[in-house]
Amino acid sequence: MNDMPRRITLAEWDQRYAELRAGGLSEPDYGGPLRRHVDEGDVRLLKLRMDNSAAALRLWNFLLTEEDRLRCAEARGKKIVGTMKDLGTVPVMAYSFSNLVAFYPDGAWWLPCLLEGGNELLAIADSLGIDDSYCPVRAMLGAFVSKKRFPIPGLLTCSVGATCDDFSAIAQRVEALGFSVFWWEIPHRRLPEPGEPAVELPGGFQAPAEQVAFVKSELERVLQALETYAAERLSQERLSDGIARANQVRAALATLRQVAYTADPCPLPALEMLVAEMLAIHFCSDHNETLAVLAELLDEVCRRVRTHTGVLEADAVRVFWVNPVADLRIMNLLEDVGGRVCGSDYLFCHALDLIPTDLPPLEALARMALADPMVGSAADRAARIAADVRRFGAEAVVISRIPGASHCAMEGAVIAEVLRAQTRVPVVEIEVPPVTDAMMPTLRTRLEALVETVREARSRSSLGEESK
Amino acid sequence: MKTIAYSSPFVPPEWIAAHGLRPQWLRLSAATGRPPALGRGICPYAGTLIDAALAGIDASALVLSTACDQMRYAAALLASRGSCPVFLLNVPSTWQTAAVRNLYRGEVERLGRFLATLGGIAPESAELARVMLTYDQARHTLCEAGLPARQFAEALAELHSTAFDVAPCRPTPLNWRVPRLACPTVLSALLDKPAVAPGELDMSPRRWPTAAERAAGIPVAILGGPLLEADYDFFDLVERSGGRVVLDATEGGPRTMPRPFDPERVAANPVQELADAYFDGIPDAFRRPNSGLYEWLGRELPDRHVRGIIFRRYAWCDLWHAELHRLKRWTRLPVLEIDASPDDTAATNRTEGRIEAFMEMLA
Numbered sequence: 001m002n003d004m005p006r007r008i009t010l011a012e013w014d015q016r017y018a019e020l021r022a023g024g025l026s027e028p029d030y031g032g033p034l035r036r037h038v039d040e041g042d043v044r045l046l047k048l049r050m051d052n053s054a055a056a057l058r059l060w061n062f063l064l065t066e067e068d069r070l071r072c073a074e075a076r077g078k079k080i081v082g083t084m085k086d087l088g089t090v091p092v093m094a095y096s097f098s099n100l101v102a103f104y105p106d107g108a109w110w111l112p113c114l115l116e117g118g119n120e121l122l123a124i125a126d127s128l129g130i131d132d133s134y135c136p137v138r139a140m141l142g143a144f145v146s147k148k149r150f151p152i153p154g155l156l157t158c159s160v161g162a163t164c165d166d167f168s169a170i171a172q173r174v175e176a177l178g179f180s181v182f183w184w185e186i187p188h189r190r191l192p193e194p195g196e197p198a199v200e201l202p203g204g205f206q207a208p209a210e211q212v213a214f215v216k217s218e219l220e221r222v223l224q225a226l227e228t229y230a231a232e233r234l235s236q237e238r239l240s241d242g243i244a245r246a247n248q249v250r251a252a253l254a255t256l257r258q259v260a261y262t263a264d265p266c267p268l269p270a271l272e273m274l275v276a277e278m279l280a281i282h283f284c285s286d287h288n289e290t291l292a293v294l295a296e297l298l299d300e301v302c303r304r305v306r307t308h309t310g311v312l313e314a315d316a317v318r319v320f321w322v323n324p325v326a327d328l329r330i331m332n333l334l335e336d337v338g339g340r341v342c343g344s345d346y347l348f349c350h351a352l353d354l355i356p357t358d359l360p361p362l363e364a365l366a367r368m369a370l371a372d373p374m375v376g377s378a379a380d381r382a383a384r385i386a387a388d389v390r391r392f393g394a395e396a397v398v399i400s401r402i403p404g405a406s407h408c409a410m411e412g413a414v415i416a417e418v419l420r421a422q423t424r425v426p427v428v429e430i431e432v433p434p435v436t437d438a439m440m441p442t443l444r445t446r447l448e449a450l451v452e453t454v455r456e457a458r459s460r461s462s463l464g465e466e467s468k
Numbered sequence: 469m470k471t472i473a474y475s476s477p478f479v480p481p482e483w484i485a486a487h488g489l490r491p492q493w494l495r496l497s498a499a500t501g502r503p504p505a506l507g508r509g510i511c512p513y514a515g516t517l518i519d520a521a522l523a524g525i526d527a528s529a530l531v532l533s534t535a536c537d538q539m540r541y542a543a544a545l546l547a548s549r550g551s552c553p554v555f556l557l558n559v560p561s562t563w564q565t566a567a568v569r570n571l572y573r574g575e576v577e578r579l580g581r582f583l584a585t586l587g588g589i590a591p592e593s594a595e596l597a598r599v600m601l602t603y604d605q606a607r608h609t610l611c612e613a614g615l616p617a618r619q620f621a622e623a624l625a626e627l628h629s630t631a632f633d634v635a636p637c638r639p640t641p642l643n644w645r646v647p648r649l650a651c652p653t654v655l656s657a658l659l660d661k662p663a664v665a666p667g668e669l670d671m672s673p674r675r676w677p678t679a680a681e682r683a684a685g686i687p688v689a690i691l692g693g694p695l696l697e698a699d700y701d702f703f704d705l706v707e708r709s710g711g712r713v714v715l716d717a718t719e720g721g722p723r724t725m726p727r728p729f730d731p732e733r734v735a736a737n738p739v740q741e742l743a744d745a746y747f748d749g750i751p752d753a754f755r756r757p758n759s760g761l762y763e764w765l766g767r768e769l770p771d772r773h774v775r776g777i778i779f780r781r782y783a784w785c786d787l788w789h790a791e792l793h794r795l796k797r798w799t800r801l802p803v804l805e806i807d808a809s810p811d812d813t814a815a816t817n818r819t820e821g822r823i824e825a826f827m828e829m830l831a
Contacts, residue, residue, distance in 0.1 A: 168561065169787050170790065172790065181757070403509075406784075414544050
């Protein structure tokens with residue numbers, strides 16, 4: 001069996017899976033060949049190239065079985081919480097309870113990609129007046145109405161305020177259709193005024209102390225709702241334990257990102273890194289398994305680094321990627337044209353930062369929630385991206401727009417201006433719809449041009465060095 | 469006197485005026501003959517605001533609010549491009565708790581501190597109370613006047629762009645030129661104060677419909693977000709088509725006025741009353757939940773005998789767009805959707821045809 005790291009197609013994965021099984025592969029209960037997900041409708045997998053490791057197999061299977069896992073949890077008597085829009089705050093609280101399982105209904109935004117259109121879900125959204133001028137997250141509305149994708153949660157929370165209008169509007173429609181929503185407010189993070197008491201947030205942003213206190217009071221309301229739903233009181237100690245467990249995931253991801261994004265050749269494809277990072281948001285409905293999946297991925301990455309092997313050529317152009325892509329295939333495309341992802345801001349970098357453990361737990365969570373890059377100004381977010389561009393040694397930045405997302409209409413311009421001023425790396429902004437097949441030549445050209453620009457700069461730089 | 473431009477009904481003009489500054493409710497005109505500064509996905513209203521601000525507005529600062537996410541990002545964009553100072557007022561989407569009410573009040577106070585940096589002077593309570601009651605009285609007068617919808621909207625814009633001196637009901641309208649109102653005499657006529665400087669008025673004759681003509685029109689409501697200056701022709705278009713707008717539920721009409729001030733509460737704590745009247749008094753699509761908007765419509769539509777609703781929204785305005793389908797299910801009244809695309813002759817002609825057909829259907 002050839003264990004050289006490669007990106008392989010689903011057809012190749014059929015063979016690879018058989019080889020791994022024959023070689024004694026041991027899988028968790030959700031394991032199995034990736035082909036079965038295609039048979040269940042995730043046909044986009046046919047167009048992707050995925051990492052050929054057993055660790056990646058486990059990652060994909062973990063991701064693509066979440067709905068089954070939620071239904072099993074419900075059948076076992078667990079109570080399901082849908083945590084809309086907060087990207088990593090309420091799930092930490094929910095998983096501190098013994099009988100709650102949290103998930104992220106907004107995750108349905110990838111269904112139009114995985115299902116290559118997701119016709120039924122989008123047709124439902126269309127029929128309710130939520131058309132394709134909205135972000136693909138509109139598939140969530142179809143999922144609620146059809147009740148076919150995820151179990152309908154008994155408690156549905158949604159953060160609003162400094163959030164996308166498109167999501168807020170869709171969540172309002174969800175409520176108007178009869179799904180009760182517990183709204184909580186996340187205010188726009190502003191800069192402290194001169195002399196105003198301020199605190200530093202995870203990730204380095206500053207916020208006025210009064211905003212942190214406000215968010216803490218909102219999270220107290222959320223906690224009460226969770227306690228009522230769970231019929232269980234949550235002590236500070238147990239919430240602190242929940243934070244510590246969330247930090248285990250975040251620490252594992254921090255290590256994985258540091259190793260995978262800095263090693264050369266690139267030890268793990270961008271696609272798998274994107275999926276791995278997503279696990280931080282709500283642990284894909286199983287915290288312990290998330291840790292196990294990440295541990296196996298990290299082992300594989302470290303093995304490859306030790307053996308100087310990787311999935312891409314050693315001189316791949318180092319690209320920092322901003323925003324998640326509606327079509328996963330684009331992460332393949334970047335690598336196909338000679339690039340690699342060496343750093344990312346997929347809209348939830350606050351869910352990757354360690355939650356402070358030297359503070360009362362709700363205070364710590366409030367600080368984390370306010371550190372959400374979407375909550376502050378686009379200039380703040382751009383400054384953090386610029387710092388990460390330098391930290392990871394990126395040579396270019398791709399800003400990936402999400403069609404229909406209210407924040408994407410303008411933030412790209414602000415981020416690009418700040419990056420050009422602060423980092424001098426080339427920046428390209430592209431729009432990625434859920435299925436890019438028809439646009440692939442255009443997107444390929446844009447990314448090729450970016451890669452060639454960097455290679456040209458490298459050549460000039462090395463010529464300059466030689467002439468010295 | 470410095471001018472503070474603003475573009476949200478949650479910015480209290482009396483608060484700006486009480487600081488000795490001139491409030492200016494931005495009524496934007498879409499730029500013609502040039503492409504928009506920004507691209508796909510941007511609401512035409514937000515794009516127009518950005519264009520106007522980058523071109524230079526005649527104001528010392530611009531106040532926007534977080535009630536619209538695109539406006540939130542517009543504030544960041546304008547700040548990064550070095551336009552005039554921009555203040556972003558944080559207006560909570562939720563409204564159920566004391567904490568969010570306090571947050572809004574805190575934001576109003578923060579706005580006051582911002583105004584002080586521009587030369588504004590924080591008002592004493594008694595002075596603030598006087599200014600508040602002056603505006604309140606003027607709004608009351610306006611509401612009682614029975615104006616046609618367009619005149620009402622223009623007079624309200626004028627009122628909210630007026631700096632009153634401390635003597636009650638003595639308007640000092642210093643900004644007749646920006647925005648250039650079609651009929652700037654309405655407010656001063658109502659308040660019985662001929663306070664316009666000679667030569668500064670647009671005196672072009674304008675024929676308002678007679679009371680009989682208005683009574684004959686089919687009563688309709690118009691619902692949606694803010695309007696651009698040219699959009700006020702829309703009211704005339706409705707009238708020419710045999711209708712009359714008896715309920716202007718856009719951002720320029722009575723829907724976005726604060727509730728009347730309680731004089732006792734004004735006397736006791738004017739800032740609190742100011743914040744409460746605005747925060748509690750304005751139903752809007754962005755609030756979560758936005759049941760208040762439907763409660764308000766549930767009262768106003770039958771009170772005004774509305775027979776049809778014209779739902780006007782901008783492309784890429786997610787908040788209002790999402791309400792259309794719900795509105796159609798909620799009301800028994802016919803609903804006509806108008807998807808606004810400024811500076812588009814074809815769209816204007818199409819809109820005209822659709823309104824005419826709608827009126828014929830209602831007749």
